[in-house]
Amino acid sequence: MIERTSEKDAENVNVIPVTLDANFFFERAVRSLDRFQYDKALKNFRKAVEYEPENPVNHCNMAGILSEMGKYEASNGILAHVLEEIDPSMTECHFYMANNYANMESFEEAERSLVTYLQEDEDGEFLAESEELMELLQYELNRPAPLIRIRSREGVVEHDRARSLLEAGKFPQAVKLLEEIVRNIPDFLAAHNNLALAYFYMGRFAKAKECLNEALRLDPGNLHALCNMAIFLQYAGDQEQLAELVRMLEATVPFHQEHVFKMATTMGILGKHKTAYGHFRRLLKDEEVGGDAGLYHYCAAAASNSGLHTEAARCWQQAARLDPESAVPRFFLSQLQLAQAEGRELPLVSYNYQLPFQEQLKQWKDNTDSFTQEVRNNPLLRASFFWALRYGDSSTKLQVTEALRWLEDDEMSEVLQGSVEQEPLQEAALLSLQRLIGGIPEESATQRTLQESAVPGHKGPPEWKEDWQRIIDHTAAVMDRRYDAAQKKAAELLWKQFIGGLYPDVPLFRHAAGWCAALEYLTAKLHGHPVTYREAAQRYEVSVSMVSRYARRIHQVCGLPQDAAAAEILPPFTENI
CATH class of the missing domain: 1.10.472.10 (Cyclin-like)
Structure with missing residues (x-):
């Protein structure tokens, strides 16, 4: 007997209507995927396609399930249908097809689809994955891919090449390439900034400022351009404009790691060491770079130059722990402790992660007079020579004796006389001493000593570890x-x-x-x-x-x-x- 429900009871019944649409079947498909029930997921995605046949996403989901099930040809058939009949702008379908072809070991077809994806995709969503797949295909096909251009990285390869030229000191070649990039891609801000630097290094200051002004016209808040402009103004001696720009930069708190480092180093160059110290301190808290000894040296230099001696000592101690092979943190730490014991300030410390005399090596070869003057006037540079001869490894000591050949200095003569007894410094020290007391400098002989010390068979290790x-x-x-x-x-x-x-x-x-x-x-x-x-x-x-x-x-x-x-x-x- 069927029992009837009264009207009062009927009012208390909650009825939840079910709407059968694409979203309903999509959600069911996702739940099936979570349980690894591929057959049910495929069935529900097919129902979603029936309700919204013009939605390319539903088709791609169905192709993805087929690929997971190992049905690569069927998956590619659906992806081709999307590109030909529904939405040709879904360039990621080419990437999916390339993966399917690779799984089928149809490497030529995979390469064609992947090249098509890279040449047509504007966003580069799967760029990293594409690079990995391209390496696999190059290995399997035993040849490089015939890739003409990557649309999402248009200009990037050329820009990387230009940066390499710039960093190698090949400024005219860098300028030529960067000019072409900004001409073809006017809104490529990094290229504008690096073109400005190339002009600056060549002494073409007006062109350098012109490039920076263009970058700032495109993006008035571009941090790289603003920092570079501050450095340019400092070199030009334009104190009024510089002071206004520095005030703005000091009030800026960058967020991205690269921008924080840019700001910190710029403030160091401008002599705003306390501001630089604050930014370097922020970087030390970043897990990605916080374990780098060089960064601790930068922070220590900024702290020392700001009179924060305790903080500087702490940073150099940590740098020494992170990089025990380097003499740099140990040298500066010893100089700081000596200065404190004598009740004096440590001279300004360079941010470069090198011993002071190493920074000067290139300069002294070109201008020995200025190098001699610098050694006499810079107590930290002078101390680095003595310290390196006493505590440095054999290569560092050889560098010192080579450099000291050009210094007419009684104290240095005494130091070199002590070095004559040391091997393998004997020949280089004798030649340097010869130069100081008026002998004939045999440059080629000293250079041979330096080179021989680096030859594996020259007093090399008896066993390979x-x-x-x-x-x-x-x-x-x-x-x-x-x-x-x-x-x-x-x-x-x-x-x-x-x-x-x-x-x-x-x-x-x-x-x-x-x-x-x-x-x-x-x-x-x-x-x-x-x-x-x-x-x-x-x-x-x-x-x-x-x-x-x-x-x-x-x-x-x-x-x-x-x-x-x-x-x-x-x-x-x-x-x-």
């Missing part, structure tokens, strides 16, 4: 597919030359990935490959400053050609995308 070999192996593995066998062999020989130059004072390489990145960077430079510190750092997941520092160290020991070792100019100089 496992941790040294691991660096070669890891570098070769990462270099694989981008470099040929000869270039990988060159990296191995360069590392062996470096170890030979250090022996017997070979340190423990705690940051192996950083040394690998530096090794690849220098090998690429030696073979004419366009590469930046940032690219090398990203490959090995280390900081840019670590790659820069280690590359300079390898260069110093091995005596590489200057072009291969041109220091990469970091912000606040060149700008990334």
